[in-house]
Amino acid sequence: MDDKTRRIWAGLVSYANGTATPAEIRATVVDCAGWIAATMPFDVIDPTLVEDDLSKQAEAYRPDIEILLRFLCSQPKSEERNSLKAQALEFLREHGEHIQGRVFRETYYAEEYLRNLNYTPDELEKFKKQVKRIFDQAQYEKYHRGQPTIVGEDTLPLGLLLPSRGYRDFADPICDFLSSEYERYLNREVNRKDKKAPPLVPIFVCPSCKKLVMPKRIGQRNYCLQCSDRARTEKYRQHASPDEGRDYAWLYRLLHHESGARKVRLSQPKVKQRLAEIKFRQKNSQRCQGLLQDLRL
């Protein structure tokens, strides 16, 4: 999975979970649309689109996008898949019809606009090169002191026109991305029987908090980060030896003795004996091991 695809999935997940900022939402939609559609003025994601308008659209479509994502990552034959199917398909069909097969747009590039869209400097550089190449190779009228001059190599028959896609609303590029990913999944090469099939979508629903999750490592499906941290703490608490708290407190006090007094204590056979016991008894206790390390033992 390339960086851009990963970024889009992560962006869609935080959008659907309701945690994305307006700037992040805009960046995700722009990523879905691709740079040609995204750099065009007066297109769906119009550069002049005011923040307010974008937020309104984003809020209006959020529940449907969430349903669509949950439907796509639902388990086969599950209750969830059954109950979300009708609504998800209707939404996908409706916006699928908005996506025009082909439109032609005239090359447009405004760097300050693109810089606000979360693109990395590398990508901006790439766009700049792409646009410059088109301006070099196309033939077009350039105005110099009010006088038109024909410039360019004319090696591009379509001139400044670029084939792109037309979108009607905010949800269209997202539905386009999800449909294309689905299409890519259907068209994947299935030639090695022993190789496990890749997941249809990289995202999943956390079984504990029910939020959508984009894992750090694709194929990893367990809990979201917060829930797996909580589960680990709980497991640790259940497995901790009953003396763990007392041993920890004892080590803590020892560590915070004034260094002279600590040296004296550490030379006592009784203390030495207990330290050896703790070292063994609390080998699974990270915090006790941490203190032992601080004591340099």
Ligand SMILES: [Zn+2]
């Ligand atoms: Zn969770």
